[in-house]
Amino acid sequence: MKIHIKKSLYSTLATSILLMGTTSGVSAHETAGSIDPQTYEAYSQQDAKYSKKVVKAISEVLEMDANSQQAVAVINQLPKIMAWEYYLSSFGKKLKGNEIRQAVEEVFDIDLDYVSKNDYGSKLSIYPTPVMESVRVSLKEEITSVAKDARIMNMSKNEVMDRYIKQQNYALSGAQASLLINQIFGVNLVGISGLEGKQLAISSKGQWIVKSDRDLFILESSLDDVDVSIYAGSHLQELTGGSELPAPLIAKLTELGFTYHETEQLLYYKNPTGESIPDAFKGQLIGILLGTIAQMNG
Secondary structure (H helix, E strand, O other), X not given: OOOOOOHHHHHHHHHHHHHHOOOOOOOOOOOOOOOOHHHHOOOOHHHOOOOHHHHHHHHHHOOOOOOOHHHHHHHHHOOHHHHHHHXXXXXXXXXXXXXXXXXXXXXXXXXXXXXXXXXXXXXXXOXXXXXXXXXXXXXXXXXXXOOOHHHHHHOOHHHHHHHHHHHOOOOOOHXXXXXXXXXXXXXXXXXXXXXXXXXXEEEEOOEEEEOOOOOOEEEEEOOOOOEEEEEEOHHHHHHHOOOOOOHHHHHHHHHOOOEEEOOOOEEEEEOOOOOOOOHHHHHHHHHHHHHHHHHHHO
């Protein structure tokens, strides 16, 4: 699974990322350009977004010098999901569940072991079909059998993940691993990566998923993701001198099914099915919040 990028592509990757910022889909095959060495003068290991361990691993995958300012600059500007996939590839062709979860914690600072141990995250009546079929087979059942589904749904999320990966002969790509994490834990790494620097904080599964000093809004979900609250972030309070949410946001989210609690100055929604809020609803909600932030930044 190791990714090989020729040294001649160093400047291509660096230039593309520095010009495009954290736009998703940046690769080592973007249009080549010249590199100004002064671009990297402000960078050092102390400025690295990730630990020395992660920087070293990604640098090796990209065939760059981990101690160079160029490597740190390039890695800092990678979208987190891309940094995660590069880091994941450093583990080799076979990926075990604990290695994937370790990579999530190292890059995203999200502890999936903690989520599993406390049975946080997605509250579902059943996992998606591909997951159920693989875990059924791991229990020596037919893929369509429901005889042990109750047992599967009572397993820890780590066990479900590990059984699935073993059935796939430990041969998951980064994209497949990311999808699996979302299906089992309800943690959307691609979505989280896209929210970096968007001034929207997210607290979920008992931990901060995204957070910065310039957050205008905070989206806080329950431990099982069944209900969610929206309230003012510290930066919005600094700008307005209060915790009141913008009227247009209240109106839009009320139409989406939220209830506005004026005393607490927050918007609240609970999924009427009793299951975790689906990705489609989350996407609609985040879209409204990001649209509001964009208008406020004018």
